[in-house]
Amino acid sequence: MKKIAVLTSGGDAPGMNAAIRAVVRACVYYNIVPYGVRRGYEGLIHSDIKKLSASSVGDIIHKGGTFLKTARSQEFMTKEGREKAAASLRSLGIEGLVVIGGDGSFRGAERLTEEGIATIGIPGTIDNDLAYTDFTIGFDTAVNTVLQAVTKIRDTSTSHEKTTIIEVMGRYCGDLALYAGIAGGAESIIIPEDPVSTQDVINRLNKGKERGKMHHIIMLAEGSGNASKLQEDLLREAGESSRITVLGFIQRGGDPTSADRILASRLGIEAVELLRREESGLAVGVRHSNVFSMPISEAMKQKKKLDQTLYNMAEILSV
Known part of the structure; x- marks a missing residue:
């Protein structure tokens, strides 16, 4: 393989730049010409592709977001759009493509494989909602971003003896709320995988008050309901009476943690190694600290399961 392109698609995640850097530098190491596609599949359709070098990705490993930019593409969802995308790559003699993103990005990579383009998917999403891998790029940074906010909110919640509802992202996966809730000492954690009733939250509030605790942090995953409704119900x-903090897109930004930078680097290099071996249609991931790959089609079939041990631990710690 002589030429490989890389793109980022869907929601941005801290560590994407580190993954791009790893792909580009692995290509340079193996005398493969690297290309960057700007604005994801939309840029691919419109041939917004540029040649990169080792220096192109200098000083980006520590930066959040993606210097290649990202966008969503309605046109790519059509057969004609995907044919245009494949034609853009072929016109430059690009034989392989590395796609960094979430489930929608992976489905796009799978479709491009059907168009004859060798593709590898790298999981990049703060939601950690891809079941085949233990962790996705950006998740660890997002947890730490939420944790920093929780620490600050706890100060004022304690001072005013208030209940505070903190709504975090994650779509229909509760990992972000669960991990940040445990690390931040939240008294209640509400996630889509195991919904709790308002009465359950009230019971925990009352138990805390019985032992003299007058403040209460409720960590609410966005896929579990609406913070305003919970506030009204309470x-x-x-x-x-409770306060609401919706963290929103602050969770997507910021410098990636060392864990995300290392994970991104490992997965980026593995993606290039797979393409060098003429393998395609694969998703790379990490399981029990080991990098591995599997067919994207199989990865997408797997259903995310709640880490029951962690969830039980959160219940024990909330007393």
């Missing part, structure tokens, strides 16, 4: 059913 006031109506228990007379409990």
Whole structure:
């Protein structure tokens, strides 16, 4: 393989730049010409592709976001759009493509494989919602971003003896809320995988008050419901006044942690190694600290499961 391109698609995640850097530098190491596709599949359709070098990716390993930019593409969802995308690569003699993103990006990579383009998927999403891999690029940084916010919010929550609802991202995966909730000492963690009732939260509030604890942090995953509704329910059913903090896109930004930089580097190099071996249609990931790969089609079939041990631990610690 003489030429490989890399793109980022879907929501940005801290560590994407580190993954791009690893792909590019692995290509240079193996005398493969690297290319960067700007704005994901949309840029691929419109041939927004540029040649990169080792210096092109200098000083980006520590930066959040993606210097290649990212976008969503309605046109790519059509057969004609995918044919255009494949034609853009072929016109430059690019034989392989590394796609960094989440489930939608992986489905796009799988479709390009059907168009005859060798593709490898790297998991990049703060949601950690791809079941085949233990962790996705960006998740660790997002957890730490939430944790920093929780620490600050706890100070004022404690001072005012208030209940605070913190809503975090994650779509329909509760990992971000669970990990940040445990690390941040949240008294209640509400996730989509195991929904709890308002009464359950009220019971925990009352138990805390019985032992003299007058503040309460509720970590709410966005896929579990609406923070405003929970606030209204607590006031109506228990007379409990609460505050809401919705962290939003702050969770996607910031310098990636060392864990995300290392994970991104390992997966980026592995993607190039697979393409060099003329393998395609694979997703790379990490399981029990070991890098591995499997067919994207199989990776997408796997269902995310709740880490019951962690969840039980959160229950024990919330007393």
